[in-house]
Each structure stands twice: as structure tokens, then as C-alpha cells.
Amino acid sequence: MKRIAVLTTGGDAPGMNPAIRSVVRYGINQKLEVMGVFRGWWGLINEELKILNQRSVSGIIGQGGTVLKTARCSEFRTEEGQKRAYETVKKNNIDGLVAIGGNGSFSAAHEFYKKYNVPCVGIAASIDNDINGIDYTIGTDTAINTALDAIDKIRDTATSMERIFVVEVMGRESGFIALTVALAGGCEDVIIPEKELDLKAVCHDIVHGNLIGKMSWIIVLAEGAGKADDLARQITDMTGLETRTVVLGHVQRGGRPTAFSRDMALNLGKAAVDCLLAGKTDIALGMNAGRIVEVNFEVAIRKKELKVDNFYNLIKVLT
Amino acid sequence: MKRIAVLTTGGDAPGMNPAIRSVVRYGINQKLEVMGVFRGWWGLINEELKILNQRSVSGIIGQGGTVLKTARCSEFRTEEGQKRAYETVKKNNIDGLVAIGGNGSFSAAHEFYKKYNVPCVGIAASIDNDINGIDYTIGTDTAINTALDAIDKIRDTATSMERIFVVEVMGRESGFIALTVALAGGCEDVIIPEKELDLKAVCHDIVHGNLIGKMSWIIVLAEGAGKADDLARQITDMTGLETRTVVLGHVQRGGRPTAFSRDMALNLGKAAVDCLLAGKTDIALGMNAGRIVEVNFEVAIRKKELKVDNFYNLIKVLT
Amino acid sequence: MKRIAVLTTGGDAPGMNPAIRSVVRYGINQKLEVMGVFRGWWGLINEELKILNQRSVSGIIGQGGTVLKTARCSEFRTEEGQKRAYETVKKNNIDGLVAIGGNGSFSAAHEFYKKYNVPCVGIAASIDNDINGIDYTIGTDTAINTALDAIDKIRDTATSMERIFVVEVMGRESGFIALTVALAGGCEDVIIPEKELDLKAVCHDIVHGNLIGKMSWIIVLAEGAGKADDLARQITDMTGLETRTVVLGHVQRGGRPTAFSRDMALNLGKAAVDCLLAGKTDIALGMNAGRIVEVNFEVAIRKKELKVDNFYNLIKVLT
């Protein structure tokens, strides 16, 4: 193995940059040439890539986003797209790929590997923390702290004006961010895709709180479980109380990665290079309990089970 | 003058707490008794108030929101409401009021003063910075930095995924926050109530940028100038390019006040007590050019003119 | 078990407040009375304690420090001190103790338990992350992010002025904070108590970097491995290059706890109450790999081994 390529694909996550830095610098340290592919699989299809050196990744360790840019690329799911990507691989003498991304990326990488046998190691990066077999993905910790910071601010005004807020956080299929920040923010309720909404119970708690003098309320809603405006309207209809909504949205994607997101990214970048050198492929890397774990792509892309009850019960008991 | 009361009214703004602290501690230092009224004018109408001491305001200097809580109170615009408020004033031997709030509060205070002759000094606190005759209000600097921090984060993902964002910030009647953060965030365009939207020009710039390789774009929209979703849809219709929206909303109201918001609040709190002691009334206090300024309530509540052209032109030139 | 008491002892750590909140609210939920003891063991000796209710812990979830205050208390290591503490326990009908703190606290708790048989469960809170058998303690994640934020800022000026910095971080006996932030901050070197300083190697790297154009340099020093000023002087003597120092100090103790520190604290608070109810005692609780772990006090207070080599090597390879 003489030359590898690194790319970031799917939704960006804070920590992708330190992961790139680690792949590049550790790769060079291991006598590899490292190419950077721009805009994920699209860049492989369109041969947008270049050799990176030590300096190419200077100063990016603390930056959000990804200097290689990223994209969602449906073309890579087509035969034609995969063929062109493979041509780029051959033409540029790329012996292995490091794909930093989430489920969609790993699924595509798996198909590509099966067909063209190009060694590929994934690094789990996704703010949603939704990759099966992996406790924590790059970016999750940062996104959670960003959302928590926003919720702390909303708490200030919720308390001062005694208002009910529905705050929508990211998580299309996973309530992980919602549960984590609802607990950490001392929020009064949380609605997630993994648990059916019991609107009556939500409203009962609000009205009961109101009667005993608890006038402010923050309900965290995972985007996969509904729209903030809809839920707010339902609550107002049922309780007769005013509600306000906040949709945190893409703010959660950006920002300087936390220490945890960075250290994980740096460790996984090195590990991905080690795996390629050891002949491993078709696997995603993540952290479980502070240790690096290798999960077959096929397993990683399965639906991740989230144990919601402990979280949920603790949230309800502590408010 | 032996006893004064302090209250926070209207929308909360970061810095109200240090203002309260200053009124209370400086008032006590000046041998006054200081009462805190809860929930703004509502608390005066409903006699929800209590004596505050030095310790009552310990540890609040860095907290967002207001420990006295606040509310919008239409009842205080009625004869009956004003009468009940006056009864509270008399019954509790309150010789003067400090009202920390914005335009609506000052307008109400002015009416109340005209009718019942209770000395009242206002402290300009409003994240919108929309009080006439006053350069900067308590809370504006904090809100702007909160919005800027969000825009910096959105920039990370906008650049990484090469997307067009419409980011809606606060400012129902004023484009001040929008202009300030658009400039500071290096944003590509800004839409404000003070300037008619030229949708064609906005879209032309985007398409032109696209052609010369500028793929990411952040347009800041003041809430008073439209809805983010509407604008985004119009842009997509006209340009054929995908757009994303973020509505920052109430996050901008909260958070630890900045040094600027705190120091201003502490200075104005003292000044308000000094004004009452000097027999001044029916005025709002704010900062102009680092100096405390007194503005008659009647003047303060007029529409504030904002010089938008310098800002706007600089934003367009620098992107 | 009808009544328990909670206290915070030793150096404060961000996250102690959410831990208190959890003990109190979950305790009440479990039909217990919960007393708060002020200033750690000192408060037990001097009978400074009071009944806490739901409201006593409102609004503290996001606050640094500890509302119960804390202290180091050598008197509790004496027979007389322990006797008086026990009298407080008896007099107030306290059936169990939750001690939130670090090694010193657990050592004291263990002695007290052995002598007076008062059930006691510890919650591992210490920014140094130095408790044996426990991967992560409350406060560590916050302290690390605070230190990293400072190092990012120092990087700005180090790069702009091309200077060599020695930055001293906390860690009297453990290099954990130093290693973590040195990695996450992209720092050029790290000096820790666990590894003998090779001054020549440090200086060689600096001079070599200098020759190939790398002019700025940040060396992280754990306080347990020396003084920043001393190291800086030695480096200047050996290399002839100017150096600057920063001692981050107590800033690292404060600040709003991160999501990770809060969620851990809330989980451990509940777990501590559950342990007392289940008749467990003489143990410290912490998190390993996302799961709550119980460690005998006797084990917890032993010297914790830190695997430094992976960290250290990665830091050196990546700069």
C-alpha cells in the first residue's frame, strides 16, 4: 500500500477536520501518500482530488465543517457512477480509501467495495449518533453541547416570561440528541421517534405544573418525531396555554469541535490508516467505552437500538 | 424619597439582572428602601412585590433573563389597571419607580406618570436596540453576539456542503441586529424592514456567485422583513437552487450578558436612582457614545431612524 | 431508610450541582427526606445542614461550583472530628450519606464508615479524573474543554507572533488533562508526571522545527510535572529562543458543566440513592464506558494507572 485517499461524505459533523488531519499526518508518517477527495463520492466520480501534505491540514484541528467539503451523492449509487469512481481510483493509483461519514456513506462504500474490491475503512462521523455497534460518533458530543447551550439560553427567557417552549433538535431517526440535552438541560419533557407521543400525558403534566405554580416549560422534540409548530399548536389547543417554538436546525452542525469530538477523531484517523495497512476493509470505526471498535459496514448500517427508558424516566423524575 | 420600586417589563433582555442589582445596591447605599415588583406592571396591579436587600441580588450579575420576571400587560393600558397599580404604589409608600424595559413599557409608564404623577425613570433594555434617542440598549450587544455565534456555526456547514442559507434573526421593526451580524458574519446579503426587498438583485448575486464558483451563501433576514421559509422558497423558485433556513428565535433573548451589556446595565441602574433622587421623572436612560443620556419618554417611544446605507453598502462590498 | 444527607467535599468540580439536584429530587421521589450538608465534612462536624426540597435545587443544573459549598477538612481525619460528625448524624436521624468528591473525600468516608458504620456512597467528582477503577469523573470533561478553549486562544497569538508557549494545566498527580488537551489542541509537546521529562528531546524538536520554518510551539505541562516558569527558562537557556508562559489555574475549576458532565452527574446522583436504598455502602460510583460502576472506596483511592503511551505517541506523530 503506497497511496490512500480520504474523503468526507454525507452531512458534515464537527470533528471531520481533525479526522482528516490525523489520516493525512499519520498516513505520511507511515510512508504513505495521501490524497484528499473533494465533496465525497462526487469527487471520486469527477476526479476532484489532490495530494495533501503536512501543511495542507495545518490549523484545521479546531475548525467545524470539513475542508474537503462534503455532499450527498445519489450518482454513486448507480452503476455508472461507481464505474467512474473506480476509474479515478485506478488512474490515481489509490490503494485504499478512508471514508469519513455516516450510514449512507457506509452503505455506498460497502456496495462499492463488493463490486470493485477497493479496500475501504469508514470513520463514524454523524451528529445523530445513529451508527449501529458504535457508542459514540464524531460530532455528536459537539452537537449536543451546542443544543444544550441554546436550551440554557431559552431557559433564561422561558423562566423570565413564564412561557412554554417546544424546542426542535436534530435527530431524524434517533432521539439521542433530544434525550441527552433534555436531561442535561433540565427540560420538562422530551418527544422522540422511539417512543409514541402521549399528548394527553404531556398536556396533563403542563396543566398540573401550572396549577402548582410551575409556569415555564421546555419540551425537547427530536425532528424525527414531529414538527415543533404542530406540537405547539396541539398543546395550545388542548391546554389553552400559549406556546413558543424554536427550531435549532443547522446551527447544531457547525462550531468548533469539543475536546471529546477532536480526540476521538484523531484516534480514529490513525486507526483507519492502521486498518488499511493491516489489510482490513469493509469496516467502520468508532469508539465504544473509550476503545476503538471495528464494525462491519453491513452491521453498522443496521438500525441502531437506543435504550430510551432510563433516560426518559430520569428526565421525568428530575423535573 | 425613602422607598423606590424596580421592575422589568416587556420582552426580557440579557442585562436586566445586573440593572436590577445596581438599582438595589446603589439605592440601599443611598439610604433608600428598594422593593422589587414581580412580572412588570402586572405585579404593580396585583401587588406582587417585596423588599429587596443586598443579598437578594447576589450572584445574578452574570445571569440572563430577569429574577423579577417580566410580562407584557395590556391591563396596565386600562384605567382600571392603572388605578389598581396606583393603589399599590400608595399602599406601599413607593416614592419612585425604575422601569427596566423597552418602548411599550415607556409608553405605559408615560401615561401612568401623566395621570398619577408617580415619579418614574426608565432604563432602556431591549435586544432590538429600537429606542429613539439612544444609541445602544441593554441586551443588544449580547443578542448580537449570540446571533453571530450561530451564524459562524452555520457558516461551517454552509461552506462544507455548499449551501444557500436564509437565517432569520430578531428585529420586528428594526434591522439593527440583522445588519450588525450580517456585517460581522461576512454574510452575503441582508434583508431588513427599512429597505425594500429587491428579490431580483438578491437572486442575481447568488446566480452570478454560483457561476464564478461561490457556492455557499448566507442571507440574514430581520423578522420584520419577512419569513425565512417564504424568502427561501422565492429564491429557489427564481434561481432553481436549493435553500435551507434557520430561525434563531428566542435563543437570542437568553444567555449570560456580555461585558458591554453588564457595564451599561450597572451604570444605568445607578443613574436611574440618581435621577429619582434629583427629582427627575418621565425619562428613559440609555448610553450614547459611552455617556449616559436622558431622553423624555415621549421622545424615546418615537420611531428610531436607523442609518442603514453605510452598513448595507459595506456588507455588499466586502463579500 | 428515611432520611439521607448529601454533601460536596474537596476541590469543587463542574457538575457537582446537577449531582446534588439528582440526589435531592430522586431521593424525594423515593420517599426519602434529603438534607444538604454545607462545606463538606466540616458541615457534618459543625452541624451545618438543612432539609432540602424540590425547589432548593431549582435552576442549579447548569451552574458551576456547588451550592452546598465545599472545603478540605483535616479535622475530619481526627477522632474528635469523626465523633462530632457522628453525633450530627445521630441527632439528625441521618440513615445514609452521599459524598460527592474525590480521593481525599473517599478516604475519609471509608475511615468514618469503618468506625461508625454510617452507610456512605461516594460520587466521583474531580476535574483531575484520578479515581482508580473509574474511567471518567464528574467535571473532567468540562475542565478539559475549558483548558482547550484557552489553548485555542493561545494558539491564535502563538501563530501570529511566532512564539513558544508553555501552558500549565491542572493535574497534580495525573497527566490526564494535559494529554487530552495537548492532543485536542494540536500541541507540539506535553510534559506529565507519568513520564520523565527529556528536556534535550523537547529542545531538539523546537530547534529542528525552527530550522524548517515552524516558529510557534505550544507545550502543555501538567502542574504535577513542574512549574511553567521553570520549564520555560530551561528551554530558553538550552535553545536561546524566547518563551512565554500561561498558568491556566483555577479557571479550569469553574464554568457551566458540559452535557457530558451534567448527564453523568444526574445519572450518578440517582444511582447513589438507589445504592443506599439497596443497602450498599463504602463504595464510589463513576462511569465506565457509559455504564455506572461501583468501586470499593479502598480500591478507588489507590493510584490510578494512566496509559500514556498511545496518547503521547499520537501527539508527537500528529504535529
Add this chain to the structure above:
Amino acid sequence: MKRIAVLTTGGDAPGMNPAIRSVVRYGINQKLEVMGVFRGWWGLINEELKILNQRSVSGIIGQGGTVLKTARCSEFRTEEGQKRAYETVKKNNIDGLVAIGGNGSFSAAHEFYKKYNVPCVGIAASIDNDINGIDYTIGTDTAINTALDAIDKIRDTATSMERIFVVEVMGRESGFIALTVALAGGCEDVIIPEKELDLKAVCHDIVHGNLIGKMSWIIVLAEGAGKADDLARQITDMTGLETRTVVLGHVQRGGRPTAFSRDMALNLGKAAVDCLLAGKTDIALGMNAGRIVEVNFEVAIRKKELKVDNFYNLIKVLT
């Protein structure tokens, strides 16, 4: 005027990067060529400079430090140095200079202008806010908020452990930062170069506070008024109470510029180009009361008077 050069000199300040961005982009907009000089006057002497374009300053608006790097350069105060700098100016056809820096830079620029008649406009950038005739310099607001953030964190531990802290902030000749953060942080005392230290009064207040139950104390010390360790020792000697010290140091130089620092920098960058185009020279630009002000270099470098009494008295009254 066809070509100008921009440089940053002296100590770096957050906001230098947006100032560079503005000079470059507005200069190009005005049909000028803009060169960037590296490492301040040193780069002019050693001909380290290059043409900058729009893209050269992409993405730097929110970054601390300066991408042009900066240095203190005693050689530029010599005849030989100035001569060589002038040769660079001639050889590169530079028609005007924009020098972003502080007092030392302006003093050097003034001498250079007098001797060689190269038009030069300064932009006031200095965290110390010590430039005469100018209310606020670029970087001050950011440095103050950084120091305040640290003090808020120290407050957490000071309150929890009931300790006395001496916190040393920047300000070699000016107490501006110290006064501002002491007020905003609710600190109990402040020691500045402009006011003689009355150690007995400081200690009296501490002991008196101690007697009435106020156990924690933060004293802010401007570096120009003494060393934290010395002051702490003196306090301990006189009061018999333990003290702790924190020296914030270079952390205050770095970090993302605040909205205020950025907007000021962007406005001043444009104004500097306008001044050069209008034939103005030998002046420094800053902001007074929200308006751009031009101050002759000779005036700007005089000792700035700071009105300390209002600040100081307010600090003492409010604690």
C-alpha cells in the same frame, strides 16, 4: 494611487483579521492593488510581502490573531531599517500604507512618514485600549469578554470554596480592562496603575467582609500595577487569610473577535483606504461614539487619560 500595502504590527489583537479583510476587499473594490506585508515592519525591511486578492482573505473574518503575522521590530527604529523599508516601498511601487497596530506602531509609522513621506494611515488595534483620542480600539471588547468569562469561572470556585482570589489581567499602562471586567464580574476590588494601591483599605474590606459572612473575594489586578503573587502574599501577611492567584495572560490576546470588534475592524479598514485615496496621512483611525475618528499619530501616541473614579466608585458601591 494604484497600489497600497497593509500590515499588522506590535501585539496581536482579535479583530486584526477582519480589518485586513476590509482593507483588501474594499481596496480592490476601489481599483487598487493591495499587498500584504508579513510580520509588520520587519516584513517591509526584509521585503516579505505579496499581492493579495479577494480569496486571500476568505474565511478569516472570525479568526483571532492575524494571518499576516505580526512582530515587534526594533530595527525599524534605526536609520538603516527605515532605509531598507523605504527601498521595499519604492521597489514594489507602494503608494500608501495601512498599519494595523498600537502605540509603538504609530510612533514608528510617524517617524517613517516624516523621513520618507510615504503616506500611512493607522488603524487602532490593541487589547489595552490605550490609544489617545480614541474611545475604543479593535480587540478590546474581545479581550474584556475573554477576561470576564474567566472571572465568571473563577467566581464559581471562589464561592464554592470561599476563597480570596487575586486575578491579574492585561494592561501594562492602563487599567481599562481591569476596571471594566471588575465591574462586569461583580468583583470586590480592583488595583490599577492609575490609582495608588491602598493595601490597608483592601485588607480592611476583606476582613470586614469576613466578619459579616462574606467569605469569597475576587480582586482584579492590572498587570501594570503589580504582580498577582506579590499582592496575594501581602494580603495574606496582613489579614492572615489564605489567597489564590490566577494570571490570565496571553489567553486574553486570542479568540474569535466579538461582533463589536469585527464591525469596528471592518469599518476602519474601509475608512483607512478612503483616507489614503483622499490624500490623508500620518493619522490613526478609531471609533468614538460609533463614529470614525481621525487622530494625528503625534496625538494618538500620547498618554491616554482614563477617568477611573466613576468606575472605581461604582465597583466599590455595588459589592
